[in-house]
Amino acid sequence: MQTPQKIAVVGSGLVGTLLAIYLKKLGHIVHVYDRSPDIRTVEFSGRSINLVMSNRGWKTLQDIGLEDEIKKIGIQVDKRGIHLKDGTFTTQFYGKEGESIFSLSRGVLNRKMIDLAEEAGAEFFFNRKIWDVSLANASLYEGETEQGEWKELKYDIVFGADGAFSRVRHRMQRQSQFDYAQEFMKIGYKELHIPANEDGTHKIDKNSLHIWPRGNFMLMGLANLDGSFTCTLFMPFEGENSFENLKDEKTLVDFFAEYFPDTKDVIPDLVEDFFRNPTSYLVMTKCFPWTHSDKVALIGDSAHAIVPFYGHGMNAGFEDITTLNEMILKYGDDWKTIFSEYQKSRKPNADAIAELSRRNFEEMSSKTADPKFLLQKKIEKWFSDKHPEKWMPLYSRVTFSLQPYAEALAIGDFQNKIMEEIMQFPDISHKWDSPEVEEKIIQLLNVK
């Protein structure tokens, strides 16, 4: 057991809140600060992408006894539902039977988590702006404005769970020997909305993650509990098919009629949603180190903000907590070692899920509409069903296993090389499930 410490968590998002629950259960005094109002008191919509929870996230909730409670507010999603331009709708299962991810509304989940953290005894301080932190002695500096007067708040340990533009990291960035990178994507996103039917049911299959793949842009939709869907249009800011070019009502309506004809009946407020909701940016950030002595640690997006195309931002952040907790159980009161082992263990995995997420945009937005890619997936699934001990597809490794992301990425790259060779196999489209192909894959697996 640990000696109780006075701990501040900066940021009341999903990771900060779940971390607060863990720290309370360990016996610490926990104060959570957020510059924004309490999300339970404000409307939350207009700039969110729905979340998906997969095994890594569930593992972290399970370890603290919250899995069942959260599952109640999620919707099982076991497949991609692909809407082609010609109106065809096809599905691709994500894993084996019974394997699924869960669609969760960010607002709903975050409110629930704050309730749970308060029940656990964490204290929340909303509308409190933390501008700076002293790394040497874990003090926070709070004030109305950045340039105004600040008050010092003393703690034993500070966690920066304050997201991609973390102020805690901002202080660390100004230390020597701190590596940091931020990169904005050329693709932005906008939230759209499919309302529920009058009887509260969903207008389209609620157990699919819907994708309208259109090459360098796509629409996607994830179900909410209330029968609605949160949709997200991902598209370049500039260029031929871009946000820049969808300037007026007519252009927008024509564009959707051309590229997403089957959304006409299900997105009734397209024009209003589109011009009211902001066009949001996507940013990737990387940094190292994540911790300072036994005083300060980054966790979640503040340490590794990724793009949403694998649905792993929250899962990776929750897995940070699992690793941190492992180190706490292992090293007791030695916070210096806890922090250094935590960052050492997580950094390569955070880099790997960042890379996987970046790559997955292309898979979602164009490959899912490519017959050759679909055949490749079919072969992988067929082989994996026959030889589960020899082949787990990359998506399953990342989403349904707890294998470290870095290992999943490395094995995925190896498997992909094999599949590239297999796709060159003569007459592969007919021979795809032949003994020769099976044997060839086994042979290639053995030349590691």
Add this chain to the structure above:
Amino acid sequence: MQTPQKIAVVGSGLVGTLLAIYLKKLGHIVHVYDRSPDIRTVEFSGRSINLVMSNRGWKTLQDIGLEDEIKKIGIQVDKRGIHLKDGTFTTQFYGKEGESIFSLSRGVLNRKMIDLAEEAGAEFFFNRKIWDVSLANASLYEGETEQGEWKELKYDIVFGADGAFSRVRHRMQRQSQFDYAQEFMKIGYKELHIPANEDGTHKIDKNSLHIWPRGNFMLMGLANLDGSFTCTLFMPFEGENSFENLKDEKTLVDFFAEYFPDTKDVIPDLVEDFFRNPTSYLVMTKCFPWTHSDKVALIGDSAHAIVPFYGHGMNAGFEDITTLNEMILKYGDDWKTIFSEYQKSRKPNADAIAELSRRNFEEMSSKTADPKFLLQKKIEKWFSDKHPEKWMPLYSRVTFSLQPYAEALAIGDFQNKIMEEIMQFPDISHKWDSPEVEEKIIQLLNVK
């Protein structure tokens, strides 16, 4: 001609000062701010690597009529002087006869440049701390401390020439869509000193850039006008041969006796220098965009801090000025276009010299002691002498030509692939200048 503007340059380093001269000659009001005291009034030593000026830097000085004046304070360096561990000393000429770079002391050059800028009419404000800038209207915010009261200083245009940790860039970093990366090297450096002989002459050849290549660490030395040499020890912070391990006098003296035996007589104050001078960090930074509308632009290290191993930090910064000036001459008062064309033209070249500089550590610290590498260089030189229109070695492209860095890098990579093949040629160490090798190179050049 341009309409006179009120322009602030933040930073009185080499690039800021030369930029001020250019802007004065164009008729603007120019104020240069620096948080440090006037370098002309303080001792400058202990943490500097000597500079080398090559053709790109000279071109920028020449265009404004300052080349001759600055050449007076430089020392021609036409070769590498390589000190092997066994005491052998060999040389490698950098280019053709008459081609050389110039060694310059940073302090001497910077003082001279400030004098010249003042003569040109630029006003300097030292000990003035600029904490922030308003991008929308080119105001600077100045104050004693970051958290204290600030004064607004209004300008038409602001240049951030304030180095790798630029405050001007710091403000841009907090804009959306600003890509930024900083990476600290695992190698640090420390300044050492070879004093002049009593009669003011140099103790070792002043026209060589001296290198003591020792694998993952090295010592180098560049001559000063006063007969002394500024030496720099580059070494990992941690590990077997590292700064961390050179903790006491005995370890240090033994280490130098083992690895740099021929420095014993020429670095008399080794122990004092070593423990007095700081161990400095090396950082690479990249960012984009470099400019904001027609109001603010980054230039030099603030836009692209690189490692010193190609000797091009200053040259690249001066070349920024050449490009900026080209755009000014082309677009007159249209500063928005000047800035956007300037950054568009320079960004790929800044990325290229960053990459070239990073790679050159290995070339300097280990390849210069590798017979295979020396043979490769000899073949390149032989072929280039015979076919100057077909082959200019990479070093010459970067240092003695004005070809854009990005082109030099691309062609260098192509040439390197050819040389890799040539080095596989049977019995290459004897056949290196044979007609077959000559023909093979020509053949490989043609399969582009």
